Amino acid sequence: MPDVLAVEPLTTPVDATVRPPGSKSITNRALLCAALAPGTSTLTGALFADDTRAMMSAVAALGATVEPDEQRSTVVVTGVDPRVAGAPGSVDARQSGTTSRFLLPAAALFAGRTVVDGAEQLRARPFGPVLDALRQVGADIEELGRPGCLPAAVHGPAHGGFVEVSGHISSQFLSGLLMAGPLMDRGLAVSLTSPLVSVPYVEMTQSVMASFGAVVNGLTVEPGGYRPADYAIEPDASAASYFLGAAAITGGRVTVSGLGAGSLQGDVRFADLLERMGASVTRTADSLTVRGGGRLQGIDVDMADISDTAQTLAAVAVFADSPTRVTGIGFIRKKETDRLAAVVTELRRAGIDAVEDADGFTIHPGAPRPTRFATYDDHRMAMSLSLIGLRAPGIEIADPGCVAKTYPAYFTDLATLT
Numbered sequence: 061m062p063d064v065l066a067v068e069p070l071t072t073p074v075d076a077t078v079r080p081p082g083s084k085s086i087t088n089r090a091l092l093c094a095a096l097a098p099g100t101s102t103l104t105g106a107l108f109a110d111d112t113r114a115m116m117s118a119v120a121a122l123g124a125t126v127e128p129d130e131q132r133s134t135v136v137v138t139g140v141d142p143r144v145a146g147a148p149g150s151v152d153a154r155q156s157g158t159t160s161r162f163l164l165p166a167a168a169l170f171a172g173r174t175v176v177d178g179a180e181q182l183r184a185r186p187f188g189p190v191l192d193a194l195r196q197v198g199a200d201i202e203e204l205g206r207p208g209c210l211p212a213a214v215h216g217p218a219h220g221g222f223v224e225v226s227g228h229i230s231s232q233f234l235s236g237l238l239m240a241g242p243l244m245d246r247g248l249a250v251s252l253t254s255p256l257v258s259v260p261y262v263e264m265t266q267s268v269m270a271s272f273g274a275v276v277n278g279l280t281v282e283p284g285g286y287r288p289a290d291y292a293i294e295p296d297a298s299a300a301s302y303f304l305g306a307a308a309i310t311g312g313r314v315t316v317s318g319l320g321a322g323s324l325q326g327d328v329r330f331a332d333l334l335e336r337m338g339a340s341v342t343r344t345a346d347s348l349t350v351r352g353g354g355r356l357q358g359i360d361v362d363m364a365d366i367s368d369t370a371q372t373l374a375a376v377a378v379f380a381d382s383p384t385r386v387t388g389i390g391f392i393r394k395k396e397t398d399r400l401a402a403v404v405t406e407l408r409r410a411g412i413d414a415v416e417d418a419d420g421f422t423i424h425p426g427a428p429r430p431t432r433f434a435t436y437d438d439h440r441m442a443m444s445l446s447l448i449g450l451r452a453p454g455i456e457i458a459d460p461g462c463v464a465k466t467y468p469a470y471f472t473d474l475a476t477l478t
């Protein structure tokens with residue numbers, strides 16, 4: 061990957077059918093549930109990217125056998141029983157929020173000490189709520205770096221029972237606890253101490269757990285473990301948002317195959333926002349199509365449920381004919397970077413009137429000038445800002461390789477749009 065990538069504007073509206081790689085979120089849940097199920101599970105349609113490789117290595121460290129076949133997007137996992145296996149020792153979650161927040165509770169199932177760490181970027185993100193929750197269910201925790209941060213050592217086994225955790229910083233703490241619940245002697249009953257963000261991801265957690273035989277009712281998990289399963293993973297809906305956004309801003313058509321009406325991913329609702337802006341959307345059992353063409357109007361929207369698509373919406377909003385205001389997403393300041401500051405800084409660099417709010421941003425439409433966008437080692441900065449280059453000349457993306465976190469082939473796939 062070059063240090064800087066120039067995006068060529070499209071000369072005709074996009075007209076394409078795409079199938080993005082597998083969902084990062086579903087892949088990492090399925091890998092963990094399979095790793096905790098006795099027997100062999102086969103995951104098809106899996107994502108191969110830095111975040112899911114982090115999870116594959118992590119569950120291998122837990123003692124599961126992981127046989128990846130990238131050509132076939134398949135992973136065969138043979139699970140481990142934490143009640144008889146030794147503690148993993150150490151886990152490197154790299155830059156992956158899901159791997160780290162899901163692994164801490166899983167590591168707490170093992171008798172012994174596991175150190176969970178990650179890249180500098182991950183060490184800057186919050187972990188306090190899950191560390192405190194694990195103490196409540198019987199694990200010993202050592203915070204080895206800054207308080208509430210990685211690296212942290214977990215000593216299990218955690219026995220479960222009643223646990224309180226906050227919901228307003230990240231839903232991943234709750235998802236991680238729920239997924240460890242079936243292996244805790246007492247199961248788990250979770251109570252939220254603050255409003256939950258990213259709600260659809262918790263529903264996804266409950267669904268994947270149930271597919272691997274766990275009994276979960278709301279935030280209560282029965283003891284009883286997992287069963288192995290053959291599990292098909294949907295394409296990634298957050299990744300799809302870039303292609304759907306491209307249809308909207310070029311007045312063209314994009315169909316995403318494999319993302320149907322029954323999708324487990326909240327981010328499919330990004331299409332609803334494009335519809336509110338004026339695009340037309342067709343939903344079938346197995347696909348999602350967006351057609352642009354008419355005028356695109358700005359919208360006022362709370363994106364707390366689907367915040368991974370907020371930067372995509374910011375890029376689309378540049379080409380609307382009235383301002384777009386996004387609220388409810390103050391928590392995305394603690395993702396790969398401060399995403400509110402980053403997206404506003406970069407749009408302003410291109411001459412767009414963008415304003416940062418405490419819990420969101422406002423984008424006023426405009427004509428972007430030729431700009432080299434900085435990407436803050438945030439895959440979603442790179443992918444979303446590239447959309448601007450499909451319409452405006454002279455757009456360059458610095459450090460395009462950062463897309464490897466969730467979508468290594470993104471720029472190759474973007475180049476296939478006609």
Ligand SMILES: O=C(O)C1=C[C@@H](OP(=O)(O)O)[C@@H](O)[C@H](O)C1
Nearest residue numbers: 085158230231232235258261368
């Ligand atoms: O559970 C998950 O798979 C995810 C939950 C979301 O995080 P938060 O709950 O921290 O918002 C999302 O941003 C992330 O990309 C994946």
Ligand SMILES: C=C(OP(=O)(O)O)C(=O)O
Nearest residue numbers: 155156157158368395440
């Ligand atoms: C926030 C993200 O990832 P994670 O929290 O899993 O690192 C993302 O993919 O946008």
